[in-house]
Amino acid sequence: MPTTETAAPSLDLAYVRSQFPSLAQTVNGHPATFLDGPGGTQVPQRVIDAISDYLRRDNANTGGAYATSRHTDAMIAEARAAMADFLHCAADEIVFGPNMTTLTYAISRAIGREIRPGDEILVTRLDHDANVSPWLQVAEDRGVTVRWAEIHDEDCTLDMDDLASKINQNTKLVAVGYASNAVGTINPVKRIVELAHAAGALVYVDAVHYGPHGLIDVAALDCDFLACSTYKFFGPHMGVLFGKREHLKRFRPYKVRPNTNAIPNCWEWGTLNHECIAGITACVEYIADVGRALGGPRRDGRLGRPSSEARTSLSRRAAIEAAYAAFHEHENAMLEKMMAGLRQIPGLKIYGVTDPSRFHERCTTFAVRIEGHTPLELATKLGDRGFFTWDGNYYALNLTEHLEVEKSGGFLRIGLVHYNTLDDVDRLLAALREIAT
Numbered sequence: 001m002p003t004t005e006t007a008a009p010s011l012d013l014a015y016v017r018s019q020f021p022s023l024a025q026t027v028n029g030h031p032a033t034f035l036d037g038p039g040g041t042q043v044p045q046r047v048i049d050a051i052s053d054y055l056r057r058d059n060a061n062t063g064g065a066y067a068t069s070r071h072t073d074a075m076i077a078e079a080r081a082a083m084a085d086f087l088h089c090a091a092d093e094i095v096f097g098p099n100m101t102t103l104t105y106a107i108s109r110a111i112g113r114e115i116r117p118g119d120e121i122l123v124t125r126l127d128h129d130a131n132v133s134p135w136l137q138v139a140e141d142r143g144v145t146v147r148w149a150e151i152h153d154e155d156c157t158l159d160m161d162d163l164a165s166k167i168n169q170n171t172k173l174v175a176v177g178y179a180s181n182a183v184g185t186i187n188p189v190k191r192i193v194e195l196a197h198a199a200g201a202l203v204y205v206d207a208v209h210y211g212p213h214g215l216i217d218v219a220a221l222d223c224d225f226l227a228c229s230t231y232k233f234f235g236p237h238m239g240v241l242f243g244k245r246e247h248l249k250r251f252r253p254y255k256v257r258p259n260t261n262a263i264p265n266c267w268e269w270g271t272l273n274h275e276c277i278a279g280i281t282a283c284v285e286y287i288a289d290v291g292r293a294l295g296g297p298r299r300d301g302r303l304g305r306p307s308s309e310a311r312t313s314l315s316r317r318a319a320i321e322a323a324y325a326a327f328h329e330h331e332n333a334m335l336e337k338m339m340a341g342l343r344q345i346p347g348l349k350i351y352g353v354t355d356p357s358r359f360h361e362r363c364t365t366f367a368v369r370i371e372g373h374t375p376l377e378l379a380t381k382l383g384d385r386g387f388f389t390w391d392g393n394y395y396a397l398n399l400t401e402h403l404e405v406e407k408s409g410g411f412l413r414i415g416l417v418h419y420n421t422l423d424d425v426d427r428l429l430a431a432l433r434e435i436a437t
């Protein structure tokens with residue numbers, strides 16, 4: 001959540017929505033309502049333009065002695081700087097890859113080289129499998145113990161006592177998600193980092209689901225690694241990894257011989273998706289522009305427009321912080337409306353935090369089931385009415401198995417991000433009520 005304590009000026013939703021061309025579509029005469037952000041968000045026009053401009057103008061490999069190759073090198077450096085502002089780290093601590101899963105396999109292989117018998121790895125029941133299986137496979141290869149941090153079943157939050165009790169002097173790595181892509185729980189990652197570091201363990205954070213909802217600050221978290229995917233926060237299909245410089249230098253990547261030994265490139269396998277990297281800068285600039293338009297939180301804590309001088313003097317990081325403060329304010333309003341409405345629907349069960357006094361422990365991702373309907377039936381009926389939701393386990397397989405919903409279709413997942421509206425929530429609730437009854 002935003003680091004600043006002053007109030008957030010409100011989001012200009014008309015401006016926001018005008019940036020995303022796909023939001024204007026219709027399905028069977030209904031407005032297309034994108035409630036599938038957890039599976040991948042829509043992109044602003046400027047991301048589409050950046051990708052096609054790169055392909056039209058500069059499409060080249062890196063490191064060549066000619067103009068378009070030099071432009072490509074410069075473009076990648078710009079994207080690294082943009083992601084460094086987004087995550088709050090240095091540009092040489094940013095590694096690009098095809099997606100979070102691939103990057104996590106790369107890092108887990110390298111860390112695995114240093115894991116010895118007697119060491120332990122801790123994973124959680126709540127995580128997406130991309131932050132579980134790579135570590136289970138390292139443990140299997142190295143013959144070491146895996147410990148599982150369990151959840152409180154009633155609200156799908158991590159059982160922190162259980163987690164703390166399973167970290168000890170043998171723990172080499174704690175793998176934890178920042179937010180659950182299934183039930184929306186936000187985990188106390190900073191506290192987990194403190195516990196792990198006190199025992200001498202590294203922390204690998206999966207921030208894929210947190211990225212669209214909350215400001216990420218790796219400096220404040222002090223985590224060792226953090227992975228995210230730009231397609232979940234309004235950018236192209238790419239993965240991005242933050243690694244502390246000391247770790248990126250110390251661990252030995254699996255890599256081909258001609259690849260450089262210099263960080264961060266030594267962690268990047270083969271030729272990257274240059275056009276998508278061009279889209280990443282545009283995506284970060286979109287978020288920063290939302291913040292610039294707001295001018296950042298006002299120092300006096302009141303809502304309102306800042307002066308144009310205040311707008312232009314904002315650093316990109318400060319602009320990103322301002323944008324997330326406004327995203328949070330708007331998402332919170334949708335969260336309250338959504339939760340109040342879901343509770344009125346007969347036969348509907350909500351998984352995750354439902355108590356409004358604990359809404360800071362969740363984001364706007366809702367996992368529900370309705371008696372007498374499979375999640376697939378619900379998603380299909382909603383889809384026919386123009387509501388894009390998802391059904392199943394979304395790879396949070398350990399959670400759906402643990403809650404015994406895996407064999408009966410998992411959950412229906414409804415995911416709201418900042419470009420959704422209170423009207424989307426009202427219409428979705430009306431459709432769900434109609435389907436449920």
Ligand SMILES: Cc1ncc(COP(=O)(O)O)c(C=O)c1O
Binds near residue numbers: 128
């Ligand atoms: C929480 C979470 N972690 C990891 C992933 C995997 O990300 P990627 O598709 O970039 O590998 C996802 C994808 O849905 C996710 O939601």
